Amino acid sequence: MPSFEQYFLMNTDHVKDYVKANIHTFKNAQNITCLEIGDGNLNYVYRVLNNDTNDSVIVKQAGTTARISDEFVLSTTRNKIETEALILQHTLAPGLVPEIYLLDETMSCCVMEDLSHLTIMRTALTKFETFPNFAEHITDFMVNTLLRTSDVVLNHKDKKELVRKFINPELCEISEDLVFTEPFHNQFNRNEVTPGNEQFVQTHLYSNEELHVEVAKLKFHFMNNSQSLLHGDLHTGSIFIDQNDTKMIDPEFAFFGPMGYDIGNIMANLIFAWARGDAYEQKEFTEWVEHTLFDVLDLFDTKFNKAWDEYATEVVAKNSDFKQHYMQNILKDTAGMAGLELARRIVGLAKVKDITTIEPIENRLKAERLCLRVAQTLILNPHDFSHGGDYVTALQNARQEEKND
Amino acid sequence: MPSFEQYFLMNTDHVKDYVKANIHTFKNAQNITCLEIGDGNLNYVYRVLNNDTNDSVIVKQAGTTARISDEFVLSTTRNKIETEALILQHTLAPGLVPEIYLLDETMSCCVMEDLSHLTIMRTALTKFETFPNFAEHITDFMVNTLLRTSDVVLNHKDKKELVRKFINPELCEISEDLVFTEPFHNQFNRNEVTPGNEQFVQTHLYSNEELHVEVAKLKFHFMNNSQSLLHGDLHTGSIFIDQNDTKMIDPEFAFFGPMGYDIGNIMANLIFAWARGDAYEQKEFTEWVEHTLFDVLDLFDTKFNKAWDEYATEVVAKNSDFKQHYMQNILKDTAGMAGLELARRIVGLAKVKDITTIEPIENRLKAERLCLRVAQTLILNPHDFSHGGDYVTALQNARQEEKND
Numbered sequence: 001m002p003s004f005e006q007y008f009l010m011n012t013d014h015v016k017d018y019v020k021a022n023i024h025t026f027k028n029a030q031n032i033t034c035l036e037i038g039d040g041n042l043n044y045v046y047r048v049l050n051n052d053t054n055d056s057v058i059v060k061q062a063g064t065t066a067r068i069s070d071e072f073v074l075s076t077t078r079n080k081i082e083t084e085a086l087i088l089q090h091t092l093a094p095g096l097v098p099e100i101y102l103l104d105e106t107m108s109c110c111v112m113e114d115l116s117h118l119t120i121m122r123t124a125l126t127k128f129e130t131f132p133n134f135a136e137h138i139t140d141f142m143v144n145t146l147l148r149t150s151d152v153v154l155n156h157k158d159k160k161e162l163v164r165k166f167i168n169p170e171l172c173e174i175s176e177d178l179v180f181t182e183p184f185h186n187q188f189n190r191n192e193v194t195p196g197n198e199q200f201v202q203t204h205l206y207s208n209e210e211l212h213v214e215v216a217k218l219k220f221h222f223m224n225n226s227q228s229l230l231h232g233d234l235h236t237g238s239i240f241i242d243q244n245d246t247k248m249i250d251p252e253f254a255f256f257g258p259m260g261y262d263i264g265n266i267m268a269n270l271i272f273a274w275a276r277g278d279a280y281e282q283k284e285f286t287e288w289v290e291h292t293l294f295d296v297l298d299l300f301d302t303k304f305n306k307a308w309d310e311y312a313t314e315v316v317a318k319n320s321d322f323k324q325h326y327m328q329n330i331l332k333d334t335a336g337m338a339g340l341e342l343a344r345r346i347v348g349l350a351k352v353k354d355i356t357t358i359e360p361i362e363n364r365l366k367a368e369r370l371c372l373r374v375a376q377t378l379i380l381n382p383h384d385f386s387h388g389g390d391y392v393t394a395l396q397n398a399r400q401e402e403k404n405d
Numbered sequence: 406m407p408s409f410e411q412y413f414l415m416n417t418d419h420v421k422d423y424v425k426a427n428i429h430t431f432k433n434a435q436n437i438t439c440l441e442i443g444d445g446n447l448n449y450v451y452r453v454l455n456n457d458t459n460d461s462v463i464v465k466q467a468g469t470t471a472r473i474s475d476e477f478v479l480s481t482t483r484n485k486i487e488t489e490a491l492i493l494q495h496t497l498a499p500g501l502v503p504e505i506y507l508l509d510e511t512m513s514c515c516v517m518e519d520l521s522h523l524t525i526m527r528t529a530l531t532k533f534e535t536f537p538n539f540a541e542h543i544t545d546f547m548v549n550t551l552l553r554t555s556d557v558v559l560n561h562k563d564k565k566e567l568v569r570k571f572i573n574p575e576l577c578e579i580s581e582d583l584v585f586t587e588p589f590h591n592q593f594n595r596n597e598v599t600p601g602n603e604q605f606v607q608t609h610l611y612s613n614e615e616l617h618v619e620v621a622k623l624k625f626h627f628m629n630n631s632q633s634l635l636h637g638d639l640h641t642g643s644i645f646i647d648q649n650d651t652k653m654i655d656p657e658f659a660f661f662g663p664m665g666y667d668i669g670n671i672m673a674n675l676i677f678a679w680a681r682g683d684a685y686e687q688k689e690f691t692e693w694v695e696h697t698l699f700d701v702l703d704l705f706d707t708k709f710n711k712a713w714d715e716y717a718t719e720v721v722a723k724n725s726d727f728k729q730h731y732m733q734n735i736l737k738d739t740a741g742m743a744g745l746e747l748a749r750r751i752v753g754l755a756k757v758k759d760i761t762t763i764e765p766i767e768n769r770l771k772a773e774r775l776c777l778r779v780a781q782t783l784i785l786n787p788h789d790f791s792h793g794g795d796y797v798t799a800l801q802n803a804r805q806e807e808k809n810d
Contacts, residue, residue: 216721
C-alpha cells in the first residue's frame with residue numbers, strides 16, 4: 001500500500017487503499033467497490049462503496065493538468081481552494097453543499113459526502129424535468145454564501161484574510177480567457193462556431209465595438225472587485241438535484257469577486273434550458289423555466305434585503321439608500337455576467353449540451369442565435385434587468401426578432 | 406552586542422551596532438552618531454552617520470503599537486509591506502523613492518537611503534515655499550506605480566500574487582475607520598471639532614444623509630477594488646522635497662486599491678496648503694498651488710494615456726473607448742477620495758498643521774469651513790471634476806460661499 005505521503009495521481013486501487021486508511025467507517029472494510037465517475041473538465045472523481053454496509057464516499061483528486069486538455073497545466077492546490085470553499089459554504093448554507101470529511105493537501109484530494117443518488121441538474125433539464133424547490137434553494141445558497149462573505153457582514157480584517165486565502169490566479173485566468181475575452185476576440189483561435197452561424201457571430205460578437213467596451217468593463221470588474229466569496233462556476237452542471245434536495249458542488253473556481261457573476265451564471269444556464277425547451281416545443285417546461293427565472297431574481301432580492309437587515313455589521317451599511325444602491329449594482333452585474341455566460345457557451349470552447357444536442361441542426365442554429373441576441377441585450381443594457389420578469393421579456397423579444405429576421 | 410535574531414524594539418545604541426553588523430560601509434566605523442528623528446504616527450526612525458566618511462543611512466523599525474497611541478496595536482509585519490512597496494516602486498519609478506539597502510523581517514526593520522538633506526513637503530508648504538518640479542515628479546510617480554501595477558499592464562496571474570502579498574488588513578482598517586467612517590459618524594467619539602465649528606460640522610457632515618450614501622459607496626470601493634498598488638498614505642507629510650528632487654516615503658499603508666485614493670490625497674493636501682496660503686493672503690503661493698492643482702491632474706491624464714498606449718498588455722484594453730471610460734472613473738474616484746481626505750483632516754483624529762497652525766482662530770475656523778465645503782462638493786458631485794481647473798473653481802466657489810454666509 002502506498003504511504004500517500006507524497007503526491008501522485010491515484011487509480012481506483014489506490015483510492016480504495018486511501019479510503020481504508022483515512023476514513024473511519026471504511027477501516028476494516030473487506031468488500032469495497034471503487035468507480036471513477038468524473039465527467040467534468042478538470043479533475044478525477046471516485047465513488048467508493050462499502051458493499052457490506054452500503055456506506056459510500058466520494059474522493060476527488062486534482063491532476064497536474066486539466067482532464068479536458070493538457071494545454072491547461074494547473075497547480076494541484078486548486079483542490080484545497082475547492083475544499084475550503086465547501087467547508088465555508090457548509091457553515092453558511094448548511095444542507096446545500098456536500099459535507100467534507102477530509103482535506104488532504106499532500107495528495108491534493110478530498111473525501112466528501114456521496115451525492116450520487118441525485119442527478120446533475122443540466123442532465124435532468126435536457127430531459128425537461130422540473131424542480132419546484134430550485135429557486136428557493138439556489139437563492140438561499142446565494143444570499144447566504146455571497147452576502148455573508150462580503151464587507152457588509154464580515155469583520156473587514158477577517159474578510160481580507162479570506163480574500164488572501166482564496167486568491168486563485170490559475171482558475172481565474174481560465175475564466176478571464178474563456179468567458180471575458182475569447183467569445184468576442186477569438187484571439188487564441190479556440191472558438192467553435194456552429195457552421196451556419198458564422199456571419200451572425202461575426203456581426204453580433206466579433207465586430208461589435210460597442211459590445212467590446214461593455215465586455216472590457218465587465219472583465220476588469222471581475223478581476224478587481226473582491227465583493228464576496230463566489231462559487232465561481234455556478235452552472236447547472238455544478239448542481240446535484242432531485243425533487244427534494246439541491247446541492248451545489250465543484251467550487252474550485254472560488255475566489256472573491258462580484259456577486260453578479262454567480263447569479264448571472266444561474267440565470268444564463270436557465271436560459272439555455274429554456275431555449276432547448278422552446279426548440280422542442282415543451283411548453284410546460286418553458287413555463288416552469290420562466291417562473292424560475294422570475295423567482296430566482298426576485299427571491300434573491302427579497303431574501304438579500306432581509307438578510308442584510310439581520311446580519312449587516314458595517315456602520316455605513318445601515319443606510320437604506322446605500323443598501324438600495326448596492327442591490328442595484330448586483331442586479332446590473334448579474335445581467336452583464338449572464339450575457340457573457342450565454343455568449344461563451346455558444347461560441348467558446350466549453351459548450352452546454354442543452355444547446356449542442358438540439359436537433360435538427362436548423363433548430364440548434366436558431367436556439368444559438370436566440371441566446372446570442374439575449375446575451376447582447378443583457379451586456380449592452382444591464383440597467384434594464386432589475387426583475388426576473390425582465391429576463392423573460394428579453395427572451396420573448398429575442399424570439400420575436402429571430403422570427404422577423 | 407545583541408544578535409538581532411529575535412525581535413526587540415531597538416534604542417540608538419542597538420541601532421549603531423545593527424548598522425555596523427549589517428551595512429558594509431559601516432563595518433569598521435569607529436565614530437558613529439545615531440539620532441531618532443521619527444515624527445510620524447507609527448514607527449521609529451533613526452539616522453545613522455559615520456562621522457569619518459560622512460556616509461549615512463536611515464533605519465526604520467516598527468514597534469508593536471503605534472507611536473501616536475497604544476490604542477492601535479499593530480503587527481510589526483507592516484515594515485515588510487512598506488519595504489517591499491518601496492522596492493517595487495523603485496523599479497517602476499526610479500529616483501522618486503528612497504533606495505532600500507536591507508529588509509529584515511525578524512527585526513521588522515529596514516535600512517534605506519538617507520534623504521534628510523531634503524525637507525518634508527508639508528513643513529515647506531506651511532512656510533509658503535514653492536516647488537516648480539513637483540507636478541512633474543508626482544505625476545511620474547503616480548502614473549508609473551499605479552498604471553503599471555494594474556491589470557492593464559501586469560500579467561493577471563502575477564498581479565494576483567502581488568495582491569496577495571500586499572493584503573494589509575491592519576493598516577487598511579485604520580484608513581477605513583479614520584477616513585471613511587469617523588469623520589461622518591464619529592462612532593468612536595474620537596473626532597476633534599474646533600470649537601466654533603460644531604454646528605457647521607453637524608449640518609454638513611454628521612446630519613448629511615445624502616453625503617453618507619456617497620461616503621458608503623467610496624468606502625466599499627476602497628475595500629473591494631484591487632485596481633493598483635497604492636502608496637496608501639500619499640500626503641505632503643510623506644514627501645521629501647527640494648527644488649530639484651521629490652521622494653515619496655512611508656508606503657506602509659500600501660495595498661491594492663483604487664488609484665483615485667492616492668491621487669485624491671495629493672489633491673486634498675494641496676488644497677490644505679492653498680487654504681493656509683489664502684488665510685495668510687500669500688497670493689503668489691496660492692497661485693502656485695492653483696497651477697499645481699491644475700497640472701497634477703492634467704499631467705496625470707496626459708502621461709497616463711501615453712503610458713497606457715506604451716505598456717498595455719491586456720487585449721480588451723486596446724479599445725480606446727474603454728481607456729476613456731477607465732480614465733473617467735479614475736478622475737471620479739479622485740474627486741471623491743480628495744473630499745474624504747479634506748473632511749477627515751479637519752474633524753478627525755489626525756489633523757494637518759497647514760490648518761491647525763493658522764492664527765488667529767477665526768481664520769482657522771474659516772479655512773476649515775472652506776475645506777469642508779470643498780469636501781462636500783467633491784463627494785457629492787465627483788463627475789464634475791475631470792480637470793485640474795475644476796478643483797480651482799471649487800475652491801473659488803467655496804470661498805465665495807464662505808463670504809456670503
